[in-house]
Amino acid sequence: MADWVGRTAVEIAEAVRRREVTPRQVVAEHLGRIERVEPRVGAFRKVLAEPALAAADALADRDDLAALPLAGVPVAVKDNLPVAGEATRNGSAATSDAPATADHETVRRLRAAGAVVVGLTNVPELCVFGTTDSVFGTTRSPWDLSRSAGGSSGGSAAAVAAAMVPIALGNDGMGSIRIPSANCGVLGLKPGHGSVPADLGHDGWSGMSENGPIATCAADARLMLAVLAGFDDPIGEVGTEGRPLRIALSVNCPTPGIPAAPQLAAAVRDTGRHLAGAGHRVARAEAPYPWWLGAASVGRWLAGTAADARGLHPQLLAPRTRRHAALGRAVTRAGLVRRSQRTAWQRRLEEFFARYDVLVTPTLAQPAPPAHRWHTRGWTGNVLSNARYAPFSHPWNLAGWPALALPAGQHPGFAESLPMSVQLVAPPGGERLLLGLAEELEERRPWPRTALDLPR
Numbered sequence: 001m002a003d004w005v006g007r008t009a010v011e012i013a014e015a016v017r018r019r020e021v022t023p024r025q026v027v028a029e030h031l032g033r034i035e036r037v038e039p040r041v042g043a044f045r046k047v048l049a050e051p052a053l054a055a056a057d058a059l060a061d062r063d064d065l066a067a068l069p070l071a072g073v074p075v076a077v078k079d080n081l082p083v084a085g086e087a088t089r090n091g092s093a094a095t096s097d098a099p100a101t102a103d104h105e106t107v108r109r110l111r112a113a114g115a116v117v118v119g120l121t122n123v124p125e126l127c128v129f130g131t132t133d134s135v136f137g138t139t140r141s142p143w144d145l146s147r148s149a150g151g152s153s154g155g156s157a158a159a160v161a162a163a164m165v166p167i168a169l170g171n172d173g174m175g176s177i178r179i180p181s182a183n184c185g186v187l188g189l190k191p192g193h194g195s196v197p198a199d200l201g202h203d204g205w206s207g208m209s210e211n212g213p214i215a216t217c218a219a220d221a222r223l224m225l226a227v228l229a230g231f232d233d234p235i236g237e238v239g240t241e242g243r244p245l246r247i248a249l250s251v252n253c254p255t256p257g258i259p260a261a262p263q264l265a266a267a268v269r270d271t272g273r274h275l276a277g278a279g280h281r282v283a284r285a286e287a288p289y290p291w292w293l294g295a296a297s298v299g300r301w302l303a304g305t306a307a308d309a310r311g312l313h314p315q316l317l318a319p320r321t322r323r324h325a326a327l328g329r330a331v332t333r334a335g336l337v338r339r340s341q342r343t344a345w346q347r348r349l350e351e352f353f354a355r356y357d358v359l360v361t362p363t364l365a366q367p368a369p370p371a372h373r374w375h376t377r378g379w380t381g382n383v384l385s386n387a388r389y390a391p392f393s394h395p396w397n398l399a400g401w402p403a404l405a406l407p408a409g410q411h412p413g414f415a416e417s418l419p420m421s422v423q424l425v426a427p428p429g430g431e432r433l434l435l436g437l438a439e440e441l442e443e444r445r446p447w448p449r450t451a452l453d454l455p456r
Contacts, residue, residue: 016072023056023072043159068114076168091134094316121155142451150180163450173209175393178405182363185419193400205304208397216449218438248285296341302328363421407447
């Protein structure tokens with residue numbers, strides 16, 4: 001293993017600030033790792049080797065290097081966010097190959113904090129589906145290369161899990177940070193609405209989409225969130241501050257008739273035992289999902305895709321995307337996306353969270369699907385696959401509340417070390433609370449942070 005590959009962002013930044021290592025050395029070692037393992041994982045749409053090395057050299061000359069929270073940290077950026085000088089392809093042959101004229105605000109904040117962008121990560125076309133494959137390739141979980149990394153931030157999660165970068169930028173409209181984080185055995189946080197600059201697509205799927213961090217540990221996610229959210233203190237107060245929290249465990253599915261696999265339900269209960277051991281008050285209390293919740297989320301998913309596909313040549317879109325967009329136009333014409341849906345769901349949650357501080361659920365209902373070329377398959381098969389394996393994430397996009405995917409052991413009975421994951425949810429403003437709980441669980445139930453040795 002190279003000296004800096006596999007290290008945390010916190011460790012790298014501290015060493016660069018103390019000038020124990022140069023930004024170029026850190027970036028070059030990660031580019032070498034990318035060259036070695038990327039052909040098997042498929043995390044990147046484009047690796048920015050020369051620009052990254054040039055940025056690393058420029059960083060070393062900055063007068064404020066010792067004050068930069070992410071000094072010299074390599075970062076990957078999801079390919080639906082503009083990066084200056086690079087095309088934003090969004091997983092599609094229908095998008096423009098013209099270079100962006102400016103960085104997205106989240107990318108700008110990362111660079112200003114000293115991070116070095118080393119590449120653009122793969123996504124499914126228009127970030128619609130829960131598996132990452134497109135005309136630009138198929139992204140696989142580094143823990144089991146026969147399985148999808150998930151989507152739509154699959155490239156970002158896979159790059160972090162394979163130690164190609166210590167942190168990556170993703171975004172999440174129906175679970176697109178948490179689903180691939182679960183498949184790849186890393187930590188992914190969807191911040192609450194308004195915590196981090198969004199500005200995604202036409203209207204961010206009616207305000208459901210948020211940008212957030214993907215990392216191998218809670219400390220890195222906390223540091224990256226601080227930079228993205230513009231906190232004055234880059235570390236800041238975090239955690240439960242010694243007070244016991246009221247924690248609800250729920251394994252019932254938002255979609256009736258889709259149960260969580262027994263091992264994933266068991267991971268929730270095991271998480272509850274660890275939290276109880278840390279002094280928190282833990283109880284079984286099923287989340288108050290209304291019958292109409294899925295329809296409200298799906299309506300926004302469809303309508304948002306229709307808006308994002310506007311102006312793109314339809315024959316250059318995959319058939320599944322064309323059908324999704326067509327259904328979205330019908331949903332929009334029928335006026336089925338209503339603000340009242342979000343308000344009604346939030347009121348239900350406020351009643352529930354008057355009794356609890358944090359909710360724990362499975363992140364997924366089933367293990368990751370195979371790493372097929374899903375973009376060549378029909379719309380119905382894609383939607384059914386997504387619904388069966390990833391139904392737990394969308395409620396928190398509709399609510400606009402923070403939610404975090406956290407590694408929770410390995411699936412029993414699999415030859416490879418296939419990760420399991422649990423989801424932690426808190427009311428608005430609860431991002432640091434969730435990260436504090438993640439740190440407690442990381443200490444009590446540590447997970448393998450990276451797949452340094454890829455399976456054969």
